[in-house]
Amino acid sequence: MPRQSDEVTVRAPGSIANLGPGFDVFALSSPYDLLTVETTAERGVRLRVAGQGSESIPLEPESNTAGRVAWLFIREFDLREGFRITIHKGIRPGFGLGSSEADAAAAAYALNRILDLDLSDNELVALAAQGEIAASDIAHADNVSASLLGGFTIIRSYNHIEVLRYDPPENLGICIAIPEIEPPPKKTAQARKALPQKATLVQLTHNVGHAASIVCGMLTKDISLIGGAMDDIIVELIRSQFIPGYKHVRAAVLKHGAAGVAICGAGPSIAVFFDTGEADPKHILKGMTEGFQSIGVGCKTIITRPGGGAQIVKGDASLRGGLIN
Numbered sequence: 001m002p003r004q005s006d007e008v009t010v011r012a013p014g015s016i017a018n019l020g021p022g023f024d025v026f027a028l029s030s031p032y033d034l035l036t037v038e039t040t041a042e043r044g045v046r047l048r049v050a051g052q053g054s055e056s057i058p059l060e061p062e063s064n065t066a067g068r069v070a071w072l073f074i075r076e077f078d079l080r081e082g083f084r085i086t087i088h089k090g091i092r093p094g095f096g097l098g099s100s101e102a103d104a105a106a107a108a109y110a111l112n113r114i115l116d117l118d119l120s121d122n123e124l125v126a127l128a129a130q131g132e133i134a135a136s137d138i139a140h141a142d143n144v145s146a147s148l149l150g151g152f153t154i155i156r157s158y159n160h161i162e163v164l165r166y167d168p169p170e171n172l173g174i175c176i177a178i179p180e181i182e183p184p185p186k187k188t189a190q191a192r193k194a195l196p197q198k199a200t201l202v203q204l205t206h207n208v209g210h211a212a213s214i215v216c217g218m219l220t221k222d223i224s225l226i227g228g229a230m231d232d233i234i235v236e237l238i239r240s241q242f243i244p245g246y247k248h249v250r251a252a253v254l255k256h257g258a259a260g261v262a263i264c265g266a267g268p269s270i271a272v273f274f275d276t277g278e279a280d281p282k283h284i285l286k287g288m289t290e291g292f293q294s295i296g297v298g299c300k301t302i303i304t305r306p307g308g309g310a311q312i313v314k315g316d317a318s319l320r321g322g323l324i325n
Helices: 065-076 100-114 121-131 141-149 187-193 203-218 223-229 233-242 246-255 281-293
Strands: 009-019 027-042 043-051 083-090 152-157 161-165 171-180 260-263 270-275 301-303
Touching: 009 100, 009 141, 027 043, 027 301, 043 121, 043 141, 065 100, 065 121, 083 100, 083 152, 100 121, 100 141, 100 187, 121 141, 121 152, 121 161, 121 301, 141 152, 141 161, 141 203, 141 281, 161 203, 171 281, 203 223, 223 260, 223 270, 233 246, 246 270, 246 281, 270 281
Parallel strands: 043 083
Antiparallel strands: 009 027, 027 083, 027 152, 152 161, 171 270, 171 301, 260 270
């Protein structure tokens, strides 16, 4: 099989998925992980992980999102070689910021480049989504689509993966608060089990209208519309109950000029959206911190904005820009 190289390093962003009423459909790209894939003569996958929370990342390929993607490529394309994958975590795992998704996306992107497969965006998203099964038992296409393509993504179809991608407003700022609590293992799978299996017609009508408004806001670059539509009365209504201080944080940031608030993925991190030309992010960060402190929980905060998708890193790569420390 032809190839461009035997080693590729990819920087891939995590994601802020769901975005209020956009459960399993909407996502925005966020901070970055770095992943290097090298080909080996021996068939199989070997993993090494360093960086934030690396001690919690499984090294067994089938239990690791990047490793699972690599094995999928080996089987799907009948490869007789293997891969050595080195992951440097810039995204703290377990806090709803797309840590596992970034690794699955980076692995798919790197392998597509190494093997010179020229896969389409939809094909890459479908393959990367299979890696997510290792982390949450579900093939999350929304999360990996933002990690692969950057910007604002919509999963139009899960039957045959079809992704739509749009550029968010340039003045869309994001503040993220990461509460200092310990997330449980397999947090996303557990969070899904707590969700209702049925929704009322009133709930569905509300969520569809608000989800459509987010898309309209992205297309018209209306941050006020985007933020006001971040109102989910089905999924976030349940998940917010498991985040200590959520109501306090929400109330505090809205007083400080925030356009809207959403839980990052399955939580417990909280994302606040604002217009960089109108609101002072320092006041929003203060509101987030005070909101958590009011119930005795500390938090780390970051100011960021929607990022680009996965990309090849040239030369001496280091984790730069948009990373959570």
